[in-house]
Amino acid sequence: MTEPVRGIVFFDVDGTLVSTGSSSSHLAERFGHRDALDEAERRYADGSLTNRQVSEIDAAGWRGASTTTVDRWLDDLPVLPGVELVVAWCRTHQVVPVLASLAWQPVTRSLARRFGFVAHGGPRVGVTGGTYDGAVAEHFDEFDKRDRALRYALARGVPIERCCAIGDSRSDIPLFEVVPAALALNATGAARAAASTAIDTADLSDVVPWLEGWLNSLGGPGSASG
Template structure:
């Protein structure tokens, strides 16, 4: 029987956030930090968050996106983990509230099976239906499990923050990675550190029933 490994991106396999790295590339890091803090306080909703970012991203080019991706700090061992999943005939999914165009680079570079993010673009209006919400994560995972003919017992999720709460409430197997206290309380296991291979070993032990 195959398995499905579901990864959040920001704060889980990526230190920081994709939006922060994109704005850093444009020299607008301080501004995006203010926006993210306002979002964290509930002063800006998910759609409003992207509407503010789109204004900052007006000069963003494909080269800027690639440069931001290259400069990002990914957890150690990410390529090896995704390669091992493929070699076992299993599936990986990146489910993130960050932009789809950034998540797609993880597919292209390291071969995650599928990526799901917000379909927003620079210089284009933000469509509310294109923005992902935390509640979308378990829906997406259920759709993937149906597609692959798997059950919830065949799935493990890896996340770090409040956006992963609905998914962790749905999953039996979950690993909180450098996570906040709320997510740790929901997780089957937790990890603090910078090596995704160690995180993945915990996830495998949960799937194997030895964790």
């Protein structure tokens, strides 16, 4: 028998949980294509490159790396302080903390393993025999991020009215637009405009009062499905 679920909070990764740069930049530094990726991400932010184009530039740099090596590099991916406290708050209050992100799937799997998030969605680099092949096996954009989040909530039997999202940038806006409560954290102007509330902080635990207000506004026990 699974425990009841009162709600779901969807967390972005890069710029939200990851405190400096992005998870892709963290890996690209080790792969050796950090400068090219940083330029591509700047151009994505200003709208001159698509997510698909950035993913293809980044994935090419993974060619020849083993999956075990990448997993090891992700063990020290820097995140904001307070992540453990926020996940613990979610678990204590029967709220599912789900990663909804354009970060590569090894990144979200690593964060889920380290902190107790649910990893769901994200793009994939192809793997052959335990080695990355440098091609994008699955593209994933901001609309896939929104749609995958909605499908996850449906599968858990949690109405979208009992979901919220925390993020910082352009890729969060489609999800912000469909959940009833969204928090822009250290965010761009566009993300702030799409969110219900915005805060700036160097400690993720500062989102807890907002989460408490959101949860209190829901009333009722929520879903009993698992």
